[in-house]
Every structure is written in structure tokens, then in C-alpha cells.
Amino acid sequence: MLTARVVHLIAAGAAKPHEILAVTFTEKAAAGMQERVDLNTPLGLNDAAIKTFHGFGDEVFREFALELGRSGELRVLSSAEQVIFVREHLYDLPLRRY
Secondary structure (H helix, E strand, C coil), X not given: CHHHHHHHHHHCCCCCHHHCEEEECCHHHHHHHHHHHHHCCCCCCCXXXXXXXXXXXXXXXXXXXXXXXXXXXXXXXXXHHHHHXXXXXXXXXXXXXX
């Protein structure tokens, strides 16, 4: 469904490929969508951004790392590190429930 919408937007001239962002949950879904869009658009016309939520978030973080006061270096926390992080920062968040 999303793939068909991307192809339609490009074919109808309603959006340029570089103006399109399609976000999926898995790498497999993103790769599949990219392949289907490539097969259904003229050669060289697909530079639409098709990413996972994590991939898009990573891209945004790296682009604006300096504005956030960060270095731009990211790594995935281990399970133990996640627990420690949550314990250290939970009360810093303005949550009414948790």
C-alpha cells in the first residue's frame, strides 16, 4: 500500500522522489519497499528516502548532534546498560505514571 502510494506520487509528478520519506519498522520491509519502488519507477528517478524508524532517527540525530550538545557518536546499549540508564534518568522525566 505505501509502496503503491510512493510510486503514484512519483509517476503523477505530485512529489519529487527526494521529497518523499517512507518509514518502516524493519530493514527487510525497507529493502523490499525500495526494491518494489525501483522496479516501478523509471531508471534513475528513485532517490526517495525509504528507511526504518531507527535509521531515520539515527540520521536526524547525527545531523543535529551539535545542536543537541552531543558528539554524533551512537552505540546500542546492552540490556544491563539500559536498566542502569533508566534507573539513573527515570525521575528526570516529567512523567505522571511509569
